[in-house]
Amino acid sequence: MATPGLEPLEIPLAINLAAVSVGALSGAIRAGDDERTDLVGLVTLAAVMGFGGGLIRDVLVGNLPPAVLRDPAYLIAVGVAAAVGALFLYYLKRLGKVLWVLDALTIGLFASVGANAALLAGLSVLPAVLIGTVASVGGLIIADMLQGRPSEILYVGPPNAAAGMAGALTYALIYEAGLHEVAVFAAVVVTFLVRLTGPLLHVQVPQPRRRAYELEQRLRAKAQAKRRKKDGVGEGGSGGDDVGGGGSGGGGSGGDGVGTS
Known part of the structure; x- marks a missing residue:
């Protein structure tokens, strides 16, 4: 629950839309990596990666209908991101490091938004961390299911879920301390640093x-x-x-020989 005497503050819509847009762009690029995916598939993956985690989040906290269906700005953001991904796919795929940074930032933003929604619903820190973690990787899980491939967070690889959990925990703790203004920034920074340990230090979640x-x-x-x-x-x-037996046998033979002569 929020700290007594402090009113819960909702994360600004601009931050929500930024997270949805970058997530949708990642989904469009992901669709472009599969030669079987057509335009409908690209838009579908963009939508799933854009607000799949948000849908799960809203269902868990009872925020119905989900925000993405109440405010058309979310659908517009996904549509624009999908169009950009479809038109400039070749150039976007060449921005590997930039997209990696955006992906890490998106995980942090989704984790923050998810934890914030849970705290606004009156939940305590631990449920908020759980919902923030699910919100940060929910879209990725649904995309893996739609593409029929093992979910990345279940196997050895980048610490996406761990990064989302770290970001959600950071946001919830700082929010509970009353430092609402810096909670999102701190959560994104922590998420980015945890995510960075993968390629930089070759750190993986224990197996x-x-x-x-x-x-x-x-x-x-x-x-x-x-x-x-x-x-x-x-x-x-x-x-x-064996050695002892051999010595005894040899002595016996020698004795016999002497007696004979």
Whole structure:
């Protein structure tokens, strides 16, 4: 819940539209990477990436009808972004680093808007962080489902969901502290920094299966080493008996020879 004595402040519409526009542009570029996608597919992915997370957010907080259906500005923003993506796809794909930065900023903005909506609905920090995280990656999940490919956030790769969660947590904590004016800025910066750890420091979200596999390999290697050591001791003891037996046999033969002569 909001700090006592402070009225919840809604994030300005301009910030919402900026997040939707950049998300829709990312969806249009994503559609352009698939040679099977036509214009309808491009617009669909642009819409999904633009306000898919926002739809989920509004349903979770009971903000119905969703904001994207109440205010035509959202649909116009998606339409413009889709048109820009379709007309200038070749040039946009060459702006790899710029688009990466915009994508990181979008995750932070969506996380902030989602957490803000939850706090406005009277929810506490933890539910706000959850809703902010879902809002930041919801469009990406729906786009993956529509394209029939594994969702990026479920597999090893860039820390998109972790970045969204960090941004939502930052926004909620700073908002609860009463610093409404800097909450969005701080959340976007934190999201960007967490997202940056992927390509810069090659950081990935921990993979439980890999840890379990490595532990299994270590235990197996330790068991094999213990077994080899045990087998080696057994072979050494057996070899000593053979030597002793050989010496005894040799002495007996020598004695027989002396007696004969």
